[in-house]
Amino acid sequence: MMRGVVVAVTVFVCGWVLMGLEIVGGRMLAPYFGSGVWVWGSIISVFLAALSVGYFVGGLCSKRYPSAVAMAAVIALAGITLIPVSLRYAQINEWIAAIDLHERWGSLLAAACQFLAPSVLLGMVSPYAVRLVTRRVEEAGSQAGSLYAISTVGSCLGCLVTSFDLILRFGIRHILAYSSATLILTAIALLVLWSLTSPRPEGNAS
Amino acid sequence: MIPRVILVCVLLASPAFVPISTGQDFGTVPVALTDAGEKVLFEKESLYHYIRVTQTGTIRRLQFRRSGEDFDESAVDIQDRTKLPLLYYRSMLVAFAHQPNPTSVLFVGMGAGTLPMAIHHYFPAAHVDAVELDPEVVAAAKRFFGLKEDDRLKVYERDGRVQVRRFLAEKKKYDVVFLDAFRGGYIPYQLTTREFLEQVKGVLLPGGIVVSNLRPGFASYEYQRRTYDATFRNHTTYGTEGNLILISDDCVPKSDAARILANAERLQKEKQFRVDLPSVVREGATAGKYDTKGPILTDDFAPTDVLRGIPRE
Numbered sequence A: 001m002m003r004g005v006v007v008a009v010t011v012f013v014c015g016w017v018l019m020g021l022e023i024v025g026g027r028m029l030a031p032y033f034g035s036g037v038w039v040w041g042s043i044i045s046v047f048l049a050a051l052s053v054g055y056f057v058g059g060l061c062s063k064r065y066p067s068a069v070a071m072a073a074v075i076a077l078a079g080i081t082l083i084p085v086s087l088r089y090a091q092i093n094e095w096i097a098a099i100d101l102h103e104r105w106g107s108l109l110a111a112a113c114q115f116l117a118p119s120v121l122l123g124m125v126s127p128y129a130v131r132l133v134t135r136r137v138e139e140a141g142s143q144a145g146s147l148y149a150i151s152t153v154g155s156c157l158g159c160l161v162t163s164f165d166l167i168l169r170f171g172i173r174h175i176l177a178y179s180s181a182t183l184i185l186t187a188i189a190l191l192v193l194w195s196l197t198s199p200r201p202e203g204n205a206s
Numbered sequence B: 001m002i003p004r005v006i007l008v009c010v011l012l013a014s015p016a017f018v019p020i021s022t023g024q025d026f027g028t029v030p031v032a033l034t035d036a037g038e039k040v041l042f043e044k045e046s047l048y049h050y051i052r053v054t055q056t057g058t059i060r061r062l063q064f065r066r067s068g069e070d071f072d073e074s075a076v077d078i079q080d081r082t083k084l085p086l087l088y089y090r091s092m093l094v095a096f097a098h099q100p101n102p103t104s105v106l107f108v109g110m111g112a113g114t115l116p117m118a119i120h121h122y123f124p125a126a127h128v129d130a131v132e133l134d135p136e137v138v139a140a141a142k143r144f145f146g147l148k149e150d151d152r153l154k155v156y157e158r159d160g161r162v163q164v165r166r167f168l169a170e171k172k173k174y175d176v177v178f179l180d181a182f183r184g185g186y187i188p189y190q191l192t193t194r195e196f197l198e199q200v201k202g203v204l205l206p207g208g209i210v211v212s213n214l215r216p217g218f219a220s221y222e223y224q225r226r227t228y229d230a231t232f233r234n235h236t237t238y239g240t241e242g243n244l245i246l247i248s249d250d251c252v253p254k255s256d257a258a259r260i261l262a263n264a265e266r267l268q269k270e271k272q273f274r275v276d277l278p279s280v281v282r283e284g285a286t287a288g289k290y291d292t293k294g295p296i297l298t299d300d301f302a303p304t305d306v307l308r309g310i311p312r313e
Helices: A002-033 A037-064 A068-098 A103-133 A137-169 A172-196 B002-022 B087-093 B114-122 B135-144 B160-170 B194-202 B220-231 B257-271 B277-283
Strands: B039-045 B050-056 B059-066 B069-077 B104-108 B127-132 B153-157 B174-179 B204-214 B234-238 B244-249
Touching: A002 A037, A002 A068, A002 A103, A002 A137, A002 A172, A002 B160, A037 A068, A037 A103, A068 A103, A068 A172, A068 B160, A103 A137, A137 A172, B039 B135, B050 B135, B059 B135, B069 B114, B087 B114, B087 B204, B087 B244, B087 B277, B104 B114, B104 B160, B114 B127, B114 B153, B127 B135, B127 B160, B135 B153, B160 B194, B194 B204, B194 B220, B204 B220, B220 B244, B234 B277, B257 B277
Parallel strands: B104 B127, B104 B174, B127 B153, B174 B204
Antiparallel strands: B039 B050, B050 B059, B059 B069, B204 B244, B234 B244
C-alpha cells in the first residue's frame, strides 16, 4: 500500500516537471529562433519523440532490472541532464543560432539538444512504475491506468502552474534549476521510502 | 500522456481548417457592411493572427483580433496617403526631428506598411527595411495598402528578434530603428528584453536612435521603460494620449531640445507633413509616468504576456 503511494507521488512529480519543461522551452528558444509556429512544433515533437523512446526503453529496462533503485537512478539522471541546460541554455542556443540554419531546423536542433535526454529519461519512469506496483497480471491494467492518470494530472498541473504563475515569479534559469533539484530529490526520496516500506503481500488485490 | 497530443492537434488544426470549414477561397469574404458603416474587405485566420481589413469612408484599417477585440494595427487614407490617420503615427514622425537626414531605417513590425511607405515617400535618400513575422500580413499590405518593394524598400518575412540577429551578423546598420511589433494589444516577449535591446543597439549607426511604440495602459509598460533605462543613455518621450513614443539613443551629449525643435521646423517647411511636426515636439509627452525602481525584462525573466492582461491601476 505505502509503496503504491510512493510510486504514485513519483510519477506525479515526473509528469509535472516534464510539462513544466515544455512550457519553459518555448521561452528558452524564442530569443534565438523567434516565436514562429515551428518553435512550438519543434518542442512538442521533440518531447513526443523522446517519450516514445522513453516508454519503449523504460519498458525493456523494467523487465531486465525491475527495481526501485533502477527507477530512482533514471529519475536522478534526468535531473542531472538538466544541470548543464539550466546553467548554459543561453550559450547552447547562441551556438545553434550561429550555425545559421533556417529557424525551423535551428529550433528543432536546439529543442533536441536541450530536451531529448531529460524527456527520454522521464518517459522511462511510467513503465517502470507500472512494473514496480503490479503484483498480479489481473491488476496490470488498473495499475497502469491509475498511474497514467496520476502522471497526466501532474503534467496538467505542471503545465498550468508553470505558464500561469512560475514564469511570472521566477525566471527561466530558476525554473530549470528547481526542476533539476526536484527530480534529484524525488529520486532520493523514492530510494529512502522504498527501503523503509514493505512490499504488499502477494494476492492482496487492493 | 494525452495533453501533449492534444496540443499538437490544436496547433495543426487552427490554420489549416479555416478555408475548408468556411468553404471559401483563402478566406476572401464578400464585402459585408456593419452598422457603423464599416466595410469588411478581407478576413483571414493566418498562422499568427485573425486578420481583418476594413474600410470606413476613405480610411482603410488592418486589424488583429484578440480576446474578441479588433485592435487597429495600421490605417491608411486611400485618397491621400500622406494623411496618416492613426494618432501614434504623428508622434512616430518625431523621430526625424532627432535624426533629420536618415539614410537607413529599420522597422521591426511592419503591419500594413503605412509608416515605411510614408518614410520612403518623404525621405528619398533613405533605404527602408521592414521586418514582419506574418506572411499573410505582408500579402495584405501589398494587396490592400499599396505596399510595393523596390530598391529602397525591402520586406523581410521573419521574427523580429531573429532578423535583427541576422543584421547584426551581416553588420548592417541603421540611423533609425522603429520598434513597433504588436500582436493584437501586446508585444511578443522576445522583443522586449534587455538582450534584444542590446542587439538593436548593435545595429545602430553612430548617432542612431531607437523609436519605440509603447502602451502606458498596460502593466508591462513600467518594466519596459526600466529596461530601456538600463540599456540606453538618453530618453525622450512624445504623445499626449493613447500610445507613448519613446526615443532612446546613446548620443553624447544628448541632443538638446532647441535643436530638435529647429530640426522639426526645418523639416516641416521642407516636407510639408500633414501633421505639424513642431507642435508635436512642443507638446512632448503628458502621460507615462513610471516607477524607475523595480525589475527589468530579460530573456530569463520577461512575464510580458502575463502582465499584459493586468491593467496598471
